[in-house]
Amino acid sequence: MADNKKIEIFTNILQRNDQIAELTQMQMTEQGLLSINVMGAPGAGKTSVILSLIKEMTEMKAYVIEGDIESDIDTKKLREQGIETIQINTHGACHLDAPTLAAALQDLRPLQEGVIFIENIGNLVCPAEFQIGEHIKMLVVTVTEGSDKPYKYPLAFEKADIIILNKIDLLPYVDFDENYFMAGVRGLNPEVLVAKVTAKQNMGIKEVAKWIENKTTLISQELYL
């Protein structure tokens, strides 16, 4: 007769992903690269924010990994500006994960110290659930999305190291309650920097660039190890 046995294993289902993410992060640190996981809904302006930041940070070498379900529209846009960019197409998957990023980094082979932006799939939900090897999670949200987003999508706001509130120039034209938005953000993430930005017009970008440059210094001092 069969003998049944219960085995207590208490195993994190994301353990393989997280191990690869940790390794990727360590490799980036050793190479002097600050890796930034750029998250946000479709149309929030992730690519525009990345472009504006790279233009602002003239002293620093920047690389981009572009995550999209399909197409290389943003990659072409970045390459036209002379930015070394690698495209990842997930063909349906709603987020980037650590093995996917690790494979893409093999193609990019970043040679200089600096910063690497990893633009995640446009989605305010799933990207926040996966470590991919980043030092920093940057969340891009807009005033046009509405001020209730921290309450509806709390994990992305809770995990963000910096929040870019983009398209701030449109504030007079939309129904965005900044106090309500900030109360939600502060409830989830009391210390996070919230930068008001209009990426297309380069408004507020300098402050974010300085924040990133400061973090890059920390990387070069190996404080992330």
Add this chain to the structure above:
Amino acid sequence: MHEYPITCEIIGIAEDYVRRYGAQEVLQINLVIGEDSGFIGDSIEMYFEVIAKGTLCERAHIEIEYIKPLLKCVGCHKLFERTSASFTCPLCHQIGRPTARGKEFYIKSIEVDL
């Protein structure tokens, strides 16, 4: 949608333990899923029916324990469940901060046929 690769991971982990213990097959997988983990139990069960075919988990049943997320009040330090559009403590009306409670996502145990 991302439950497909996640279900593959679950099967892979369970099969690994079957081999490690020299068992024949997996009979049950006991999962713990926090309701703020972002992973949907129903989707995992749906994918499992398809993906488990031909694996050591083919005849296994998935049992899921769901965990309600709790916030911790910065004032009275009590744990509480949030309401839909607020993080305010129902007892002292101060703000509640997120906790790890509700973000669980792990295999607690598996039952195997030795």
